[in-house]
Amino acid sequence: MTDLSTTYLGLSLRSPLVVSSSSLTDSVEKLKSYEENGAGAVVLKSIFEEQIIKESEDFDATLGRGAQSSPEADSYFANIPMEIGPQEYVRLVESAKKSIHIPVFASINCVSAKSWTGYAKQLENAGADALELNLYYLPTDPLKTSADIEKNYIDIVQQVRSQVKIPIAVKLGPFLTAIPHTVAQIAKAGAQGVVLFNRFYQPNLDLDELKIVARLQLSRPEEVLLPMRWIAILNGRIDIDFAATTGIHDGISALKVILAGASVAQVASAIYKHKAPHLKVMLRDMETWLREKEYASVADIRGILSQKTCEDPEGFERAQYIKVLVGHG
Numbered sequence: 001m002t003d004l005s006t007t008y009l010g011l012s013l014r015s016p017l018v019v020s021s022s023s024l025t026d027s028v029e030k031l032k033s034y035e036e037n038g039a040g041a042v043v044l045k046s047i048f049e050e051q052i053i054k055e056s057e058d059f060d061a062t063l064g065r066g067a068q069s070s071p072e073a074d075s076y077f078a079n080i081p082m083e084i085g086p087q088e089y090v091r092l093v094e095s096a097k098k099s100i101h102i103p104v105f106a107s108i109n110c111v112s113a114k115s116w117t118g119y120a121k122q123l124e125n126a127g128a129d130a131l132e133l134n135l136y137y138l139p140t141d142p143l144k145t146s147a148d149i150e151k152n153y154i155d156i157v158q159q160v161r162s163q164v165k166i167p168i169a170v171k172l173g174p175f176l177t178a179i180p181h182t183v184a185q186i187a188k189a190g191a192q193g194v195v196l197f198n199r200f201y202q203p204n205l206d207l208d209e210l211k212i213v214a215r216l217q218l219s220r221p222e223e224v225l226l227p228m229r230w231i232a233i234l235n236g237r238i239d240i241d242f243a244a245t246t247g248i249h250d251g252i253s254a255l256k257v258i259l260a261g262a263s264v265a266q267v268a269s270a271i272y273k274h275k276a277p278h279l280k281v282m283l284r285d286m287e288t289w290l291r292e293k294e295y296a297s298v299a300d301i302r303g304i305l306s307q308k309t310c311e312d313p314e315g316f317e318r319a320q321y322i323k324v325l326v327g328h329g
């Protein structure tokens, strides 16, 4: 019998497949279907920092206190339909915990270490097994340095760490100058995991209407190469768990990120396409591969193709790069 269990953020998971934060995880009915199909854990859809602050401002306004955000910024958010408000989100965590047995991670999409961080405590009290901080920040100010931006990330983690005892995972985008340094600082600030990588959403232009079109595209399987590569580089060098996200569409790509060093493989697009039973297909394919290669467990393969044993990873990477360019006829 092949053992598919894993540990992530100090928790035991029966399988390494985790359903990613998205509208796939916004109701208890959907969560039950992932549990039935073998998911190891679920990450709830993100609640946005702006929603949390807005709610506390509304609350403050009724008490006659001032608002935090600018009217212009408010207008950007006014027309976005946010179905789940902060208190409904707490109730979603509570009912998820009552209805399923696999770990439930709450997710907060945030850009600053503002007053919202106190809300993390409510999610912990509601029973969330861990918090995923989805740090989605796009710098547009030419005066901001990479050090400023990384400091902001670390401040957020420290602030949230000071509020909660449950494990924290930080979901990052790939466009950072010094990924290893940032991840090391995140670990030092008290996070137990990093989720690599958030996708960079890129709006298009509609030339007929002369307007910006924001449409979210599902990932393509080849996109897995980016998180796989960085997890392979970081595994064993920083004391933190890795979750891979983006491009994991089948059991083979889930195995690849685990071989690179990931503790779990997060899946969204493939479930949007093929629905919850696809998890079962992925797990079956993983089990078949492990059996054929005579591995008894997922734990046996985790990180065996990472750069852990490489003494000079920068030299190795440079050599690989040159080899690929020179080898291309």
Ligand SMILES: Cc1cc2nc3c(=O)[nH]c(=O)nc-3n(C[C@H](O)[C@H](O)[C@H](O)COP(=O)(O)O)c2cc1C
Pocket (backbone or CB within 6 Å): 020, 021, 022, 023, 045, 046, 047, 107, 109, 134, 171, 197, 198, 199, 216, 217, 218, 219, 220, 245, 246, 247, 248, 266, 267, 268, 269, 270
């Ligand atoms: C429709 C949709 C909604 C998403 N919403 C969130 C979200 O609320 N929070 C978050 O951290 N990621 C969100 N994501 C990103 C996914 O969690 C995941 O990281 C990304 O889709 C890459 O994984 P995939 O290749 O398996 O789709 C969303 C993705 C999709 C497709």
